[in-house]
Amino acid sequence: MNKILPIEKRNAVLTTMAALLEPERENLKAINQQDLANYNGEDLAMEKRLLVDDAKVDGMILSMQQLASQEDPVGQVRFTFTHENGMKISNKTAAFGTILIIYESRPDVTVEAGGIAFKSGNKILLKGGKESLLSNQKIVSLWHQALESNGVATEWVEYLNYDRAQTQAFLEKPTQKVDLIVPRGGEKLIEFTKKFATCPVIVSGRGNNFVYVNQSADLKKAMDIIINGKTTNIGVCNALDKVVIDTKVPNWESFAKELVTELQKFNVEVLGDSAFAKATQVPEIENEAIWYEEFLNYKIVIGVVNSDEEAIAKINKYCGGHSASIITEVADDAQVFMENVDAASVYHNASTRFTDGGQFGLGGELAISTDKLHQRGPIGLQHLVTNKWYVYGDGQIR
Template sequence: MQLKKTKKMNTLLNVETRNAVLLRMAELLESEREAIIKINKADLDAYNGDDISMYDRLKVDDSKVDEMIKSATHLASQEDPVGVERFSFKHDNGMQVYNKTASFGTVLIIYESRPDVTVEAAGIAFKSGNKILLKGGKESLKSNLKIVELWHQALKEHGASSNWVEYLQFNRTETQAFLEKPTQKLDLIVPRGGERLIAFVKEHASCPVIISGRGNNFVYVHKEADIELALKVIINAKTAKISACNALDKVLIDENLPNKETFIKTLISKLKEFKVQILGDEAISKFEGVEPIESDDIWYQEFLDYKIAMAEIGSNEDTIAMINKYSGGHSSSIITTNDEIAKVFMANVDTAAVYHNASTRFTDGSQMGLGGELAISTDKLHQRGPIGLQHLVTNKWYVHGNGQIR
């Protein structure tokens, strides 16, 4: 019997080469800045949807290019996440046993709209020693292909194969077929997008999937809240970037909050300055400028828009139960001067990130000290919350012996 020839695999690039490629990528992003922005303008002009969050994620301007450059440079400065010893053990029979971090192999990133993912997420996966397959949305095709062209240039200039970063120009049917029966080795899939994309990937994938789930984030204004702080946090979390998964969707206000009516009126006024549509329960909808909530289904929804839902609530315990029922498992915040109440809230709310007196907008790899993120996972395995460089690895056992048998 003759064995079939297997496709030649990519040998792990040493960390010096990976870092050199990332630094060269940063240089190319700077030198091609104008070309990238011009090509992205063509994608923006061709976008005919009315989803303002999608448009916001699609847009590449100088600040977005700056972020891409910063991400690539920072990744190059970080320690190699591959081959880090996690555990060692000397067996009674003399064998030396080690457990070390290892790359996954091939990571497929499926994403909508965001050309910066083509740098940041791909860069994290690349620095972690993985081959990258990118499947972006049709709305950002020109921008993505330009950035992948830069990846290939950086790789070739440092003697590495361009197939370390590969772009898949598949339609939906081709993508489904690839997920179900990959035509090359596939070890991990990371979908970056809305609930429909995530559901599609989960349904058809034949390998592990890290779920970067919906936001639907809550802020609870406890009866012992600092009112000015509460206003500042809510306005920031709702309006700073409505397209972000860490943006605020729901506000729960303690029914025993002192000067509650004044607080609610002030909050409504400030939200209206940003043209936010406000939906309210029976108590909140009595205020001018608030539309009544017609169905409890609204509490499950992630808005990604200038839209917010508000309600009064009776206690910390009721708030915890409501968040755990309706939220996407992403982020939640309590505004209170009572540390014990905050401690109970943070221990019992079942979200990847919990905050005390701070905006949910900090659920982000760079803000959490990771330097960037592949995704923000709402799964509890294999990593929860922002997935940084040190998390995009699996592990491997190394056993050294001299003839031991069992």
């Protein structure tokens, strides 16, 4: 296990990394263009995640600066107790040790995940996708520069340039101790990791997020929230895929038609259940299994329900456990919905697009967990720790 670096040293590395990214901005964008040129373009969402533009570089720099300014998540006292025999007992946060993150196409993760893991006292193994190899290698070279210039070993941030077979071999028989694995990507990647991993895995799961338009909804808010959730960025796990509307919404059919018109302005393919399709003339879904799907595309499924209970049951059956939002002006209805929907993030009158470590005040995230152990939702700096017990005695025996 690596000896934990003092917090001053960890912060200095992050500050250096932020400073290195600015002069390398144009260089990094040019290298990323090579990755984009090599990519076959078969997956629009993947291509969007692969791109490094000025906004992405700004985000990388900001995440390093924010992380450097946050307090040390390691050594935080969570519980204290004095035993009747005089022993002093405390429980404190502790680094995991080594964390492996497996991810696809997002060079910004190489910065953000590396930073979050390093700040929380962990060594990080980065296993990026082949489509972003050149961008990732460039970013890791900057990490190594930031570490070396602060007198820290480069092994704290390591890139695993493995193909699928090598990754499987490493998962089954790691060549170094790995304490936690976080797969961040599609369902195939998650299944693959869980199947072969020999240490704990936190699943950064799929989205398939829902908006429910309750009978007392402000329909202007509903419209804006649905359009925002579906159209601003289709390639992310907090994007919107499903909408359910209460048939008790006044003139729900006219709202439905207006919603379809607005979505179609953004070239969104709209499918409906039988009642919605009949009311709006959109194509009807071929089978119910589509309610389980995450689209990561300009596609949405809309249906109707007859009560809040029916909406909650439908969402709990089909959603990915990520995010769900209720649009209503009745606070009690919102509270019942939020308490009973089984998702990592539940919203009242807001877009699911906010499920994000930076937006939730965590200064970025390693991933968004749809598991219930060890952390749910955005995994920030303060969640990348485990804990241990410190017991101070003076010869006590039991």
